[in-house]
Amino acid sequence: MxxxxxxxxxxxxxxxxxxxxxxxxxxxxxxxxxxxxxxxxxxxxxxxxxxxxxxxxxxxxxxxxxxxxxxxxxxxxxxxxxxxxxxxxxxxxxxxxxxxxxxxxxxxxxxxxxxxxxxxxxxxxxxxxxxxxxxxxxxxxxxxxxxxxxxxxxxxxxxxxxxxxxxxxxxxxxxxxxxxxxxxxxxxxxxxxxxxxxxxxxxxxxxxxxxxxxxxxxxxxxxxxxxxxxxxxxxxxxxxxxxxxxxxARVFGAPPAYRTPHQVLDAFMPYMERELANGTRLNSMARHVVGLFHGVPGARAFRRHLSENMHRDGADLEVIREAMQRVAPSGNDMKERAPAPAAV
Missing domain, CATH: 3.20.20.70 (Aldolase class I)
Structure with missing residues (x-):
């Protein structure tokens, strides 16, 4: 801690x-x-x-x-x-x-x-x-x-x-x-x-x-x-x-929740799944994750796939999974981050 x-x-x-x-x-x-x-x-x-x-x-x-x-x-x-x-x-x-x-x-x-x-x-x-x-x-x-x-x-x-x-x-x-x-x-x-x-x-x-x-x-x-x-x-x-x-970690001195963008998106999936089941359209949620991979190789392809597919009728989490595949796996796109040092 x-x-x-x-x-x-x-x-x-x-x-x-x-x-x-x-x-x-x-x-x-x-x-x-x-x-x-x-x-x-x-x-x-x-x-x-x-x-x-x-x-x-x-x-x-x-x-x-x-x-x-x-x-x-x-x-x-x-x-x-x-x-x-x-x-x-x-x-x-x-x-x-x-x-x-x-x-x-x-x-x-x-x-x-x-x-x-x-x-x-x-x-x-x-x-x-x-x-x-x-x-x-x-x-x-x-x-x-x-x-x-x-x-x-x-x-x-x-x-x-x-x-x-x-x-x-x-x-x-x-x-x-x-x-x-x-x-x-x-x-x-x-x-x-x-x-x-x-x-x-x-x-x-x-x-x-x-x-x-x-x-x-x-x-x-x-x-x-x-x-x-x-x-x-x-x-x-x-x-x-x-x-x-x-x-x-850096502002509150607490452990970080997730260390890669992939982990963050995986954590958001259950929420999106529940909302889709309640009638929420995918684009209402997916539009907020477009910038998640900013600066990571493959980020442009990730954004393009979401932009082209998240508005379609019946779009579901498969659109998110396909977009994620366009970004290098977390071990390649960035080193998995150790907890950042707390500021003094």
Whole structure:
């Protein structure tokens, strides 16, 4: 057993970011095959949808996903409180409020990143949610929007969230430009300001603050953890998911679950088999594993076979097995990994 790291029990030490149209329940079950300890997040679900929509479809998740957080979007404190209560009753380990999404749809609904301009309203929403649930209530935000000055707005926003009772703050270390940049551009174009977020943590040594944005490796995550309570990884965790296989050992000081991509996919097979039996289409699950063999000889053939066959009517696990045969056996594509050393 690898000795645990300092603060390795922190529930936010490492997490996978909520990503619209990506981190659905099948994606989360797949990611859980690679890391037992990372905290997983749902896609954002609006408070109104939680209250009025098909809750089983929108909120249902597998027990294997724990610890898992529900991210909700909204601006009406009463709606947020009701949605938070519903989410907590469904069994989520955390309720997270989105104050960072820059999409047009989110802006038109008066929630997401545009709420950086209304910290009083956000604080009321946090307080209302806290009054309804026993699980942690957290906030994910940007460092500012449009012409705001991050060095001024972020500390004030953070203090107001803390005063309202938020259990943790997750800061995407970029501005959101709602006027002039598309949602896709907002993920890359605004420059990252890690020092600002590191400085915010120094101002709140006894309050949990995590950093998000541009984290592309476990080495980068560990570097941030010398400053922060937690790190959230987004697109790299999705596009190159096998990076998550190092999380338990290097971030939490625990044995890794599996040491090769083949082992990970074998572990995901029973879940896919159960879902297929329940009527789920193969492509709904297989689309999340396309990047599993990133950087391994045969990865392109693996991706091509999945892309060409997983959408077909009646596609089953044989498509996955055939795709795996296009990648060199684990003993050839990479040396089976010994447990990675824990960081110090």
């Amino acid at each position: 690898i000795p645990p790291l300092p603060n390795s029990a922190s529930p936010h030490r490492f997490s996978v970011a909520p990503m619209m149209e990506w981190t659905d329940r099948h994606c989360r079950a797949f990611h859980r095959c690679m890391t037992t300890h990372a905290r997983l997040y749902t896609e954002m679900v609006t408070a109104a949808a939680v209250i009025n929509g098909d809750r089983k479809r929108l909120l249902g998740f597998s027990p294997v996903e724990h610890p898992v957080a529900l991210q909700i979007g909204g601006s009406d404190p009463a709606e947020l409180a009701q949605a938070a209560k519903i989410g907590a009753d469904f069994g989520y380990d955390e309720i997270n409020l989105n104050v960072g999404c820059p999409s047009d749809r989110v802006q038109s609904g008066s929630f997401g990143a545009c709420l950086m301009r209304e910290p009083d309203l956000v604080a009321r929403g946090v307080a209302a949610m806290k009054a309804q649930v026993d699980v942690p209530v957290t906030v994910k935000c940007r460092i500012g929007v449009d012409n705001q000055v991050p060095a001024d707005i972020l500390p004030r926003f953070a203090q107001m969230m803390r005063n309202a009772g938020a259990d943790a703050l997750i800061v995407h270390a970029r501005m959101a430009w709602l006027d002039g940049l598309s949602p896709k551009q907002n993920r890359d174009v605004p420059p990252l300001d890690y020092p600002l977020v590191h400085a915010l943590k120094k101002q709140h040594p006894d309050w949990t603050i995590s950093i998000n944005g541009g984290v592309q490796s476990i080495d980068q995550a560990l570097a941030h953890l010398t400053h922060m309570d937690g790190v959230m990884m987004g697109r790299t965790a999705y596009n190159e998911p096998f990076v998550l296989a190092d999380v338990d």
